[in-house]
Each structure stands twice: as structure tokens, then as C-alpha cells.
Amino acid sequence: MVxxxxxxxxxxxxxxxxxxxxxxxxxxxxxASISDLAVNFEMTLTGIKKHVQILEGAxxxxxxxxxxxxxxxxxxxxxxxxxxxxxxxxxxxxxxxxRLGEFLQRSKRERS
Amino acid sequence: xxxxxxxxxxxxxxxxxIFDAPRERVWQAMTDPALVAQWWGRGNRLxxxxxxxxxxxxxxxxxxxxxxxxxxxxxxxxxSPPERLVQTFEWDGMPGHVAVETMTLEDLGDxxxxxxxTSLFHTAxxxxxxxxxxxxxxxxxxYAALDRLLAKLD
Numbered sequence: 001m002v003x004x005x006x007x008x009x010x011x012x013x014x015x016x017x018x019x020x021x022x023x024x025x026x027x028x029x030x031x032a033s034i035s036d037l038a039v040n041f042e043m044t045l046t047g048i049k050k051h052v053q054i055l056e057g058a059x060x061x062x063x064x065x066x067x068x069x070x071x072x073x074x075x076x077x078x079x080x081x082x083x084x085x086x087x088x089x090x091x092x093x094x095x096x097x098x099r100l101g102e103f104l105q106r107s108k109r110e111r112s
Numbered sequence: 113x114x115x116x117x118x119x120x121x122x123x124x125x126x127x128x129x130i131f132d133a134p135r136e137r138v139w140q141a142m143t144d145p146a147l148v149a150q151w152w153g154r155g156n157r158l159x160x161x162x163x164x165x166x167x168x169x170x171x172x173x174x175x176x177x178x179x180x181x182x183x184x185x186x187x188x189x190x191x192s193p194p195e196r197l198v199q200t201f202e203w204d205g206m207p208g209h210v211a212v213e214t215m216t217l218e219d220l221g222d223x224x225x226x227x228x229x230t231s232l233f234h235t236a237x238x239x240x241x242x243x244x245x246x247x248x249x250x251x252x253x254x255y256a257a258l259d260r261l262l263a264k265l266d
Contacts, residue, residue: 085206086233090125093229095154097129100227103151104133104141 014058019043020051021084024060024074031073034063123233130226135219138227139194142215148173166191171199186210201231209233 014020019041026032026040038048052072055061060075060083131138141147145163152158156177163171165188172185186200189212197215202208211231218226 082209082233082235085203085209086123086125089203089211089231089233090127092154093125093127093231096152097127097227097229099151099154100138100141101129101131103147104131104138107137107141107147108133 014054014060017051017054020055023048023051023055023072027061027072027074031071033069033071035069037072123235125231125233126228128226128228130220130224132224134223135194135217135225138217138225142197143191143193164188186213 022041023037026037032040034045034048034052037043037052038045041048043051052061052063055075056063058075061072062075063070063072065071133141141151143165145160148163149158149160152173153175156175159174159176161172161174162185163169163173165171167188167190169188169191170185171188172183175182175184183204184201185204186202188197188199190196190198195217199213201211201213211233214230214232216228216230218228220226
């Protein structure tokens with residue numbers, strides 16, 4: 001299968017989870033604290049922290065400690081759309097190549 | 113098989129596949145509309161609206177699936193049978209996100225063919241940078257023209 005460089009791999013791993021995509025979508029509207037997100041997604045603080053850490057590791061989210069509150073904002077602009085699209089594109093391309101292989105096998109049998 | 117990040121602001125996806133078919137046959141499957149219609153849609157119905165396989169020619173394919181209708185299009189940049197095809201690729205759902213796809217077919221000499229697909233994406237970061245520098249240049253040129261005009265009026 002396709003291997004990604006670590007940075008790209010992190011991005012796609014981060015985007016592979018629906019909760020994390022939800023968090024990105026939520027932060028796309030406005031920044032939020034970890035506890036806001038925990039309420040929004042009906043999760044424990046620990047659970048949300050884990051997701052945010054993964055997103056932060058992929059550079060999709062940045063966090064800043066403001067007093068006792070950790071505020072999360074969207075990381076590099078538009079990366080989430082683009083990364084998701086490129087990932088989708090790659091999967092489409094692989095599926096297309098699978099079909100091309102099947103087609104060539106099928107037509108080979110028909111021709112012989 | 114690998115995918116990698118190249119220069120800043122660019123992303124490259126590279127996939128290699130070996131097909132048990134001669135190179136001419138693979139080339140034909142990729143460039144003959146009647147054959148493309150049989151695999152490109154990944155099992156979905158495919159309508160080939162345009163397919164002008166020549167340098168500068170336009171292609172537009174529409175996939176009809178249970179999830180909706182998706183249009184894809186681009187232009188052929190290089191058509192060198194039976195070894196190299198370069199085209200741009202754009203999906204209606206992400207207008208402006210153009211990838212350049214380069215497909216290279218290698219005859220393995222045993223009736224098999226290696227197809228290498230390289231897709232280069234220019235990311236927003238780089239496009240924004242280009243746009244900004246282009247605008248700055250344009251603004252500077254306008255100012256220079258204005259300066260010349262003002263100098264004449266003096």
C-alpha cells in the first residue's frame with residue numbers, strides 16, 4: 001500500500017476519525033476550550049484531550065493555555081479541506097487502478 | 113509504492129502498479145474512450161462528455177453513483193504513446209484545486225507493464241503565496257505606470 005511521509009501520515013490519521021473531523025469543523029466556526037469541546041461532543045475531558053493532542057500533533061490545531069483554560073484554535077489555514085481532499089483523491093486513484101487491472105485481466109481472457 | 117511531500121507548498125502522490133498486459137494494451141485502455149468507460153468510474157456509470165486525447169485537448173468525465181453525480185475534468189498536457197501521458201485533474205467539488213497527473217508506462221519485457229502515476233498538488237499555502245507575489249508585482253507595475261504618467265504631466 002501507499003506509504004506516507006510522517007507529516008502526511010499524521011494528517012490523514014488525524015482525519016480518519018469522525019470525532020476529530022467534527023472537532024475541526026467546530027473549530028472552523030470559532031475557537032473553543034477543551035471543556036467546551038467535551039460538552040459539544042459529550043465526551044470526557046480526557047477523551048477530548050486525546051483527540052486534540054492528535055490534531056495538534058498533525059499541525060491541524062494549536063492550543064494555548066489561557067489561565068486555567070486550554071483554548072483550541074484551527075491550525076494552518078485550510079489544511080483540513082485540502083488534506084481530506086488529497087486523501088480522498090488518493091483512494092479514488094487506487095480504486096481506479098484496481099479497476100483498470102481487473103479490466104485488463106477480463107479483456108485478456110475475452111481476447112484469448 | 114510511495115507517496116511523499118516534495119517542496120514546501122507542494123504535495124506529491126506517487127503510485128506504481130504492475131499490470132499483466134502489454135504496454136500498448138494498457139495505453140489503449142487509458143486512451144480509448146470505449147475502454148476508459150469500462151473501468152474509470154470504479155464500478156459507477158461513467159459518462160465521457162469530452163475526451164480529446166491530444167496536447168491541449170480537454171477531457172470531462174461524469175461519474176453517476178448512488179451518492180450523487182461527480183464531474184472531473186482537465187486538459188492533456190503531453191500525449192506520447194505508448195509511454196507517457198500528462199494531464200491536469202480537477203474535481204467539480206473542489207474547484208481550483210488542480211492536480212497534475214503524470215502517467216508513465218514501462219514495458220517490463222515479459223508481457224507486463226509498470227504504470228507509475230505521479231500526482232502533484234499545489235497547496236493553498238503556495239497558491240496564496242503566488243497570488244500575493246503576483247498582486248504585489250501588479251501593484252508595483254501600476255505605480256510605475258502612474259509615476260511615468262505623472263512625470264509627463266509635470
